Structures are given as structure tokens and as C-alpha cells.
Amino acid sequence: MQKTHLELTQVGISFPTEKGPFVALQNVNLHIKKGEFVSLIGHSGCGKSTVLNIVAGLHQATAGGVILNHKEVTEPGPERAVVFQNHSLLPWLTVYQNVELAVKQQSKGKKTKAEIRDWVEHNLALVHMSHALDKRPGEISGGMKQRVGIARALAMQPEVLLMDEPFGALDALTRAHLQDSLMEIQAQLNTTVMMITHDVDEAVLLSDRIVMMTNGPAATIGEILTVDLPRPRHRLQLADDPTYNHYRHQVLSFLYEKQRKVEDLGSKRAEKQQQKTQASA
Amino acid sequence: MKILHHPAFHQWQSQFSSTLFWRKQLKQSLLTFSGLLVFVLCWQLASSQIQTSLGQFPGPTQAAAQWSQLVDEYQAEQQREDAFYQRQLERHAALLAADPQAELPNLPYRARPTFFSQILTSLQTVLTGFVLASLIAIPLGILIGLSSNLYQVFNPLIQLFKPISPLAWLPLVTLIVSSVDLSAAWGSRSFVVSVCTVMLCSLWPTLLNTAVGVSQVPQDLLNVSKVLRLSWWRHLRIIVLPSAVPMIFTGLRLSLGIAWMVLIAAEMLAQNPGLGKFVWDEFQNGSSNSLSRICVAVLVIGLLGFALDRLMLTLQRKVNWDKSAVSR
Ligand SMILES: Nc1ncnc2c1ncn2[C@@H]1O[C@H](COP(=O)(O)OP(=O)(O)OP(=O)(O)O)[C@@H](O)[C@H]1O
Ligand SMILES: [Mg+2]
Numbered sequence: 001m002q003k004t005h006l007e008l009t010q011v012g013i014s015f016p017t018e019k020g021p022f023v024a025l026q027n028v029n030l031h032i033k034k035g036e037f038v039s040l041i042g043h044s045g046c047g048k049s050t051v052l053n054i055v056a057g058l059h060q061a062t063a064g065g066v067i068l069n070h071k072e073v074t075e076p077g078p079e080r081a082v083v084f085q086n087h088s089l090l091p092w093l094t095v096y097q098n099v100e101l102a103v104k105q106q107s108k109g110k111k112t113k114a115e116i117r118d119w120v121e122h123n124l125a126l127v128h129m130s131h132a133l134d135k136r137p138g139e140i141s142g143g144m145k146q147r148v149g150i151a152r153a154l155a156m157q158p159e160v161l162l163m164d165e166p167f168g169a170l171d172a173l174t175r176a177h178l179q180d181s182l183m184e185i186q187a188q189l190n191t192t193v194m195m196i197t198h199d200v201d202e203a204v205l206l207s208d209r210i211v212m213m214t215n216g217p218a219a220t221i222g223e224i225l226t227v228d229l230p231r232p233r234h235r236l237q238l239a240d241d242p243t244y245n246h247y248r249h250q251v252l253s254f255l256y257e258k259q260r261k262v263e264d265l266g267s268k269r270a271e272k273q274q275q276k277t278q279a280s281a
Numbered sequence: 282m283k284i285l286h287h288p289a290f291h292q293w294q295s296q297f298s299s300t301l302f303w304r305k306q307l308k309q310s311l312l313t314f315s316g317l318l319v320f321v322l323c324w325q326l327a328s329s330q331i332q333t334s335l336g337q338f339p340g341p342t343q344a345a346a347q348w349s350q351l352v353d354e355y356q357a358e359q360q361r362e363d364a365f366y367q368r369q370l371e372r373h374a375a376l377l378a379a380d381p382q383a384e385l386p387n388l389p390y391r392a393r394p395t396f397f398s399q400i401l402t403s404l405q406t407v408l409t410g411f412v413l414a415s416l417i418a419i420p421l422g423i424l425i426g427l428s429s430n431l432y433q434v435f436n437p438l439i440q441l442f443k444p445i446s447p448l449a450w451l452p453l454v455t456l457i458v459s460s461v462d463l464s465a466a467w468g469s470r471s472f473v474v475s476v477c478t479v480m481l482c483s484l485w486p487t488l489l490n491t492a493v494g495v496s497q498v499p500q501d502l503l504n505v506s507k508v509l510r511l512s513w514w515r516h517l518r519i520i521v522l523p524s525a526v527p528m529i530f531t532g533l534r535l536s537l538g539i540a541w542m543v544l545i546a547a548e549m550l551a552q553n554p555g556l557g558k559f560v561w562d563e564f565q566n567g568s569s570n571s572l573s574r575i576c577v578a579v580l581v582i583g584l585l586g587f588a589l590d591r592l593m594l595t596l597q598r599k600v601n602w603d604k605s606a607v608s609r
Binding site for chain 1: 501502504505507508509510511519520523524602603
């Protein structure tokens with residue numbers, strides 16, 4: 001791992017809404033080294049996808065900025081690939097064509113037809129989708145769509161891989177397999193990965209650092225946990241590892257003690273009730 | 282016998298052999314048929330109650346009789362035309378026999394318009410006007426849908442022009458067309474007037490629906506396009522057009538329906554050749570058969586409108602990526 005390569009400085013964003021601007025993120029500071037695997041974890045709606053979209057260049061930060069390889073990020077670029085939260089495959093293209101589109105776009109005529117075909121098929125084989133090359137997204141399951149989305153991003157051979165809950169809709173077995181493949185690919189290519197997840201085990205198993213976000217509005221980074229486990233990591237060995245369990249515990253305690261969401265709502269309701277009773281009294 | 286082992290064949294076979302499939306087909310045709318039967322019966326009953334200045338209102342039987350009358354007239358006209366050219370050939374032969382260098386006068390036959398030639402004229406006119414309108418409306422709609430600024434510019438204009446009746450356009454179009462010198466390539470003046478009127482009225486549904494379809498591409502897909510950094514052209518071809526196709530066709534079908542209605546009205550009002558003129562002439566003619574003939578014409582107008590819509594539906598099925606989406 002070398003010097004900083006992806007840098008978020010004082011990033012904030014506010015969306016214009018009917019009720020005035022809505023500040024979704026504030027003061028997000030994060031330095032990521034080349035080849036690092038960073039997970040974003042936090043409660044639903046806190047702004048994880050928004051952070052990812054800013055890094056992808058799909059949203060513009062309204063405060064601060066993102067620097068990648070010494071250049072400010074203002075738009076999507078060839079060195080970044082995105083796995084979208086809702087897979088976002090083009091429904092009128094087949095599984096094969098969806099991946100092929102990305103490969104063609106990325107290679108810009110540098111690959112021959114046969115090379116493109118091989119590369120597309122290789123990446124689809126990686127996610128176990130070789131049996132459905134000619135199916136349309138409407139004809140495959142949600143988990144399968146997500147796998148095609150992953151293959152599409154991997155096939156672009158990005159320097160930075162941005163993944164929004166990539167394994168959310170998968171069964172445990174496929175998920176484990178894909179997690180292992182991802183670790184392998186990432187180690188091989190030294191890809192920088194930013195991954196959003198809701199799964200604490202997944203975060204600890206895969207990440208070098210886990211970024212835990214506070215609840216919105218005006219969400220920011222609450223804590224950053226460095227996961228110092230040797231690689232390659234094996235899920236079975238780690239299951240009984242005390243350090244691993246210690247990390248798990250830390251993430252869980254952040255999510256369920258320091259950023260309790262349900263409790264918040266409950267206390268608000270109690271407050272309202274109190275006001276009501278006061279008003280009626 | 283390879284085909285017998287093809288999976289598609291098995292599917293086909295199982296679909297057709299299943300009694301459920303046949304029951305469904307039978308039920309559908311029975312329902313369709315009973316609808317038609319009720320209509321014909323009502324027509325028959327109602328017609329016997331209505332007395333007009335031209336005698337009793339015709340029922341289905343009188344209309345059917347006039348239909349075969351119209352077919353006969355058409356065939357007679359065909360025979361006259363054949364005979365005319367036959368005579369011309371004979372005259373040419375005679376002239377050549379007298380003098381091998383003789384100049385041969387080639388006279389065209391001046392056919393009297395029959396019911397069927399009027400149908401053909403109307404169909405040609407409506408399709409020309411509709412195709413021209415679509416050629417303008419689809420590209421313009423795409424541009425308007427892509428740019429919210431252009432949308433702001435054009436939207437008031439579209440809202441202004443859309444509700445204008447074809448009958449209001451007609452005098453303006455007629456005057457403009459008659460002031461312009463038309464070369465023979467354009468066809469007759471009345472054809473141009475009809476085509477322009479059809480165009481002006483059938484432009485708007487396609488234009489609006491295309492613009493809306495293009496502007497409603499899901500954000501997710503727009504994000505994909507951005508991340509893949511598709512060029513403007515590829516973005517249009519790969520992302521925008523496929524997702525706008527259903528809306529474009531909704532517009533096209535509305536436009537074609539309007540075009541057909543507008544054309545008949547324009548032909549009646551402007552006395553331009555076509556089915557509308559046929560109806561108007563029969564109305565003016567006022568013979569005992571006129572009402573039956575008008576009934577036939579009205580039914581044919583309806584049937585042709587229906588056929589045109591089916592044509593668009595077939596085209597939509599061909600073009601649309603989602604074969605299951607298009608149903609009725
Ligand atoms: N375009 C937008 N306009 C207005 N508000 C937005 C917009 N996009 C996101 N938000 C708001 O920003 C906040 C963060 O949204 P975001 O999608 O980043 O959440 P998330 O952490 O990814 O949630 P989840 O885990 O459910 O995917 C939410 O409150 C959302 O309502
Ligand atoms: Mg999200």
C-alpha cells in the first residue's frame with residue numbers, strides 16, 4: 001500500500017427539496033490508499049449511496065471535494081466502475097450484451113472481437129452466470145441480476161471499484177463464493193475497493209478499514225475501524241478467532257448502541273405524547 | 282424429422298394440444314361473434330323504425346346488397362378500362378400497318394372514381410401524411426425530451442396547436458397550397474392539401490408522447506450511461522430510444538387514429554378525392570340507394586381505421602424489445 005490515492009475532504013451535499021435544502025452529508029473526510037478495501041456501514045438512509053455516488057462522479061458535492069490520483073472528481077471516469085444497489089441492467093439487452101457493452105466501451109477498439117467475447121464470458125463465468133448468457137434481465141432472479149452487475153463492473157478492470165450492497169440479494173452460499181472471488185481479484189489486481197454493506201460479518205471479513213457512518217440528516221463518519229487481520233483470510237478459520245470477534249463486536253456496538261435508530265424514533269414518539277398530554281392538561 | 286425434437290416445437294405442440302388453450306380460443310371467438318350479432322340485430326331493429334326523407338333507413342341486408350353493387354361497379358369500370366386500352370392497341374396496330382413511321386398517340390384512360398379507388402386514395406393520403414408527420418415528430422420529440430430548455434420553448438407551442446380542429450386548418454392550408462406553384466411531382470393540389478391537413482393534426486400526439494417517453498428514462502439507466510461514458514449518439518441509441526419505444530408507439534397509434542378521422546372530414550369539406558368525398562357525394566346525390574351506400578362507407582371507414590391500428594400494433598411488436606408488454 002502506497003500513498004493516498006483517493007481523498008475525500010470535507011465532503012458535504014445538500015439536495016434541493018420542496019421544503020428547502022436537505023443536508024444529507026456533512027464533513028466527510030476519508031483518505032484511501034491504493035489497493036485498500038474500505039467498507040461503508042450505517043443505518044438505512046444515512047447517506048452511504050450518496051457518498052459512493054459522489055466518488056463515482058454521479059453527484060456533485062456541494063461542499064468540499066474528492067481527489068483521485070491528484071485530480072478532482074467531477075464526472076465518471078474510466079478508472080472507476082460501479083456496482084449499483086439495484087443492479088441497473090439494461091432490460092432490453094441480454095446478460096451477455098449488458099457486460100459486452102461495458103467491455104466495448106472500456107476497450108475502445110483496443111480489443112479484437114474474439115478477445116472481447118472471451119473477456120465477457122470469463123467475467124460472467126466468475127459470477128457463475130455462464131448458463132444464462134442469452135437471457136434478458138426480466139427473465140432472471142434478483143440475485144442473478146446482481147451477479148451480472150458485479151461481472152459488468154469487474155469486466156471494466158477499474159482501478160477503483162465502487163460497490164453498493166453488491167451481495168445483498170444473494171443466498172449465503174453464492175455470497176460466500178463471490179466474497180472469496182472478490183478478495184482474490186482484489187489481491188491480484190491491487191484494486192481499490194469501496195463497498196457499502198449492511199452485513200457486519202462481510203465488512204470484517206473483507207475490509208482493511210470499516211467506515212461507520214452516523215445517522216442522517218447531515219450524516220458524517222462516526223468511527224473508522226482498522227481491521228488488522230492477515231490476508232489471505234479464510235472464513236472458517238476466522239469464525240473462532242478472538243480478534244475477528246472483537247472487531248465484529250465493535251461494529252455491532254457502534255450500530256446498535258451508539259447509533260440506535262429504532263430507539264430514536266421511540267423516544268421521539270414518547271416526547272410527542274408527552275407534549276400532547278401537556279397540551280390537554 | 283429434426284423439427285420434431287426442437288424444444289420450440291414441443292412447446293407449440295403442448296400449447297395447441299391442451300384443451301385449455303382451445304377452450305380459451307373458442308370462448309374468445311364466441312364472445313367476439315356475439316358482440317357482432319347483437320350489433321347487427323340492433324341495427325336491423327332500429328332501421329325499421331326510422332323513416333328519413335330518402336325513405337326507410339337501410340338495414341344490414343340493404344347495406345350488403347349495396348356492397349355487392351359497389352363491387353360490380355368497380356368491376357365494370359375495370360372492364361371499361363381494359364377495353365379502352367385494347368382499342369388503343371388495335372388503333373396503334375392499324376396506324377403502324379398504314380405507315381411504319383407513324384407517331385402513336387398514347388392516351389391515358391380517364392377512370393371514373395369508384396368506391397375502391399376512393400379507398401385507395403384515402404389510404405395513400407393518410408399514410409403519406411402520417412409518415413411525414415412522424416418523420417418530423419419523432420426526431421423533434423427526442424430533442425425536446427432530451428433538453429428541458431427546448432421543452433420549455435416548445436411546450437407552449439404544442440399546447441397551443443394541439444387542440445386546433447382540422448377544419449380550422451383547412452382553409453389556411455388550401456389558400457397556401459393554391460398560392461404555391463406545385464410541380465407535377467407533388468401530385469394533385471387536393472392531394473397536397475389533404476396530406477398537409479393530416480400532417481398538421483397528427484403531429485402532436487407523437488411529438489408529445491415521444492418527448493415524455495424520452496424524458497422519463499429511469500435515473501438508474503441514466504447513471505449507467507454516465508458511468509459507462511456512452512457518447513451522445515450511443516446514449517440515444519442504447520439507453521434512450523429503447524426505453525422510449527413504448528411511449529413513441531402510443532403516440533404513433535394516437536396520431537394514426539387522428540390522421541384517419543381528420544382525413545375523412547377534410548375530404549368531405551374540401552371535396553378532395555377519397556372516402557370522405559364518396560360519402561358527401563352520396564349524401565348530395567340523394568337517391569334511394571344513397572343511405573345504404575353511406576352505411577357501407579361508414580363501416581368500411583371503421584374497418585380500415587381498425588386495420589391501420591392493427592398495423593401499428595404489429596409494427597410495435599416487431600420493434601419493441603419486450604414482446605410481452607404489447608397486448609391490445
Ligand atoms: N436526489 C435526492 N434528492 C433529495 N434527497 C435525496 C436524494 N438522494 C438521496 N436523498 C436523501 O439522502 C439521504 C441518504 O440517501 P442514500 O440513498 O445515500 O441512503 P443509503 O445510506 O444509501 O440508504 P440505504 O442503505 O437504504 O441504501 C436520504 O435521506 C435520502 O432521502
Ligand atoms: Mg443506498
